[in-house]
Amino acid sequence: MPNINLEAVLLEALDDERKAEATYGAVIEKFGEVRPFINIIEAERRHSAAIERQMTRLGFAIPANQWQGKGMAPATLAEACRMAIEAEVENIALYDRLLPAIADASVRHVLQNLQDASRDNHLPAFRRCLERENGGGGSGGARDGQGSQGRHGRGRGPRGGCST
Template structure:
């Protein structure tokens, strides 16, 4: 179904028609990211249960495209959450260090999107952010987010995936384990 959608998108681009509807997603447009990869811009009608680590948890038929997409969505979510927390409570450690790692994680995943010719999902993570009331709740939110992120990568690592993807998932999981430790120290 996703390959069919990709074919429809290419035909639509060639024909000069960028707006079309396929499956349950309404495609608004195709744009180019900074690294010249195609970015899929979807309407913001995705439920939290279908996004990032939550989506991966609920998906029993994972494809390589699904895994890479859930990964970048979850990294978008972490980056956005930590940005909002720093906007509200100031640039506090460990958020200042971890947000840099989240940006790095997104960059690593972007390379995989390009290599495997997969459209990069639009960052709609701000639709799912709940701002904690205080800094302690922020640390607890960080703990919860990193636990979910680690579980997602553990699930993916049980799948038959290319070695370069496996290496990135291991690195991102290990980074999340470090982030988890840093958040736990602050609770």
């Protein structure tokens, strides 16, 4: 297994989670309390916290959030859903790249849970969002039949590291 810099891996993952949080926050600021953004932003916060706990455990400094207040929302909610789909696909690919080289079992477990949440929960929710917005009919409000609170695997509870 290649020698990796675990701190750099965690910093890259943390940066990606914080970027998503800032972006989804900008969408909420522009379009209001719309699902799935209102649920998934909370998941992104929990993901960042899970990574930060691993960094603390390993004695790594936690950097300031460079994304705070810097998220950008597109012109329409459909575009926001499309952008979120792309972001989640990129997040899954990030973890595909990072996970194979991680020997630390705890870090590996946390990052695997975060990837699972993106793939199994966030991505489908944003795809439903795009379908709803493109299907004519929706304001994009709180109609995402499966509010992220219960379904949202980056919220699978005690599976470790992150309850989202």
